[in-house]
Amino acid sequence: MREVYGCTESSYAAASCREGWLHLIEDWVILEPVDAHYAPVPPGVASHTVLLTNLANRVQPIIRYDVGDRVLIKPGHCGCGNPAPALLVEGRTSDVLTFPAADGNGHVDVPPLAFGSTLDRTPGVGLFQIVQAAPTRLSVRLLPAPGADAGEVQEAALKGIGEVLTGLGLAHVTVEPAGEPPRQTAGGKFRVVVPLPAAQAMRPNPGGPLDQGS
Ligand SMILES: [Zn+2]
Numbered sequence: 001m002r003e004v005y006g007c008t009e010s011s012y013a014a015a016s017c018r019e020g021w022l023h024l025i026e027d028w029v030i031l032e033p034v035d036a037h038y039a040p041v042p043p044g045v046a047s048h049t050v051l052l053t054n055l056a057n058r059v060q061p062i063i064r065y066d067v068g069d070r071v072l073i074k075p076g077h078c079g080c081g082n083p084a085p086a087l088l089v090e091g092r093t094s095d096v097l098t099f100p101a102a103d104g105n106g107h108v109d110v111p112p113l114a115f116g117s118t119l120d121r122t123p124g125v126g127l128f129q130i131v132q133a134a135p136t137r138l139s140v141r142l143l144p145a146p147g148a149d150a151g152e153v154q155e156a157a158l159k160g161i162g163e164v165l166t167g168l169g170l171a172h173v174t175v176e177p178a179g180e181p182p183r184q185t186a187g188g189k190f191r192v193v194v195p196l197p198a199a200q201a202m203r204p205n206p207g208g209p210l211d212q213g214s
Contacts, residue, residue, distance in 0.1 A: 124148030
């Protein structure tokens with residue numbers, strides 16, 4: 001059942017379980033699977049798309065955003081014992097960051113939106129790029145806005161990212177300044193987050209759940 005880990009590109013904060021489902025982190029999002037006419041789709045039926053509401057950001061809340069993923073909510077309770085809604089996602093590819101869970105079981109997927117919604121309202125941040133340098137280590141590239149104090153911007157940005165991680169149960173993930181501005185890829189594309197290759201991110205943590213992945 002674990003193959004779902006590797007093929008799922010989820011657009012929401014969710015944690016995988018040993019039964020092979022993704023459990024929503026309910027403090028953070030509400031998902032409403034709907035059909036092509038935006039009518040609710042019951043559990044056990046694949047949706048046409050899904051509406052996402054982000055509860056974490058009260059300054060710029062995201063209300064019923066049409067994500068565009070087909071999802072299927074598991075009917076009944078999941079065998080793993082987690083009472084949170086469990087789902088499978090057939091989504092678009094996006095730059096989701098995947099971290100090993102704090103307890104070492106499974107992983108947590110974090111969409112770029114989670115960081116973007118925080119950094120977009122951090123004063124003085126002109127441009128940012130979050131690079132997953134190791135499974136539990138993020139390196140943050142920042143370009144301060146004109147006239148902004150680079151040190152203050154960096155401090156506020158790292159604090160904001162740390163709060164997002166803590167809210168998702170990822171306090172074991174460290175955040176450090178990259179000391180350089182964001183970069184484009186060779187193809188001229190700019191990515192807000194740059195994940196580790198999936199195989200590396202999902203590798204079990206050899207040093208245990210609190211290993212810093214250095
Ligand atoms: Zn489960």
